[in-house]
Amino acid sequence: MTSLISSETRIKVSSVLNRDTTNYGKQNLIDGSAETCWNSEQGLPQNILLDFPSPVSVESIILQFQGGFAGKTCIAVGSTxxxxxxxxxxxxxxxPQDINPTQTFNFTATEGLKRVKIIFEDGTDFYGRITIYKLDILGKKLFTSDSSISV
Structure with missing residues (x-):
């Protein structure tokens, strides 16, 4: 298994706290810094959408929440x-548990996905805010017939 998120992966989020994308934007999900985070506005559901450059097989999702602002009931869905x-x-x-440490959620491999949407249907915050310091998707990158190399 390898990380499926690259510089070519497009990420969208449902909302950003106070529209402050500098301090709480989607880029903070994958920047590797323990000091930055994505923080949603209040209200549920919230979601993160990942659009991969080529089809993938998803096996695990890794998330690190801020305790008190975790997803409680979540679903990951994909599209072809x-x-x-x-x-x-x-x-x-x-x-997920309402804790700060990184949590890994393993799934039966789902192949041929172009997009993955993580939906936080319910959360631990009374106002429905979600705060995530780290996100990663693990699996395999799939190669299609049109990705052949010609010499």
């Missing part, structure tokens, strides 16, 4: 290159 806006592939449901 043929239907990128139709999230009909369920990767799995997961139930």
């Amino acid at each position: 290159p043929e239907s990128p806006n139709d999230y009909h592939v369920e990767i799995g449901r997961f139930y």
Whole structure:
């Protein structure tokens, strides 16, 4: 398994606290700094959408929440290159603990996904805010027939 997130992966989030993308934006999910985070506005559900440059097989999701602002009931869904806006592939449901340490959620490998959407249906914060310091998606990058190399 390897990280599926690269500089070519596009990330979108449902909201950013006070629209302050500098301090709480999506870039903080994957910057590797323990000092920065994505912080959503209040209200549920919240979500993170990852758009990969080529199809992937998802095996694990790694998240580090701020205690008190964790997702409680979550689902990861995916879409295929043929239907990128139709999230009909369920990767799995997961139930994070309300703790600060990094948590890993493993799934049966789901292949051929172009996009992955992590939906936080319920959270531990009374106002529905989610705070994440670290995000990673592990699995395998799949190669399609049009990615052949010609010499």
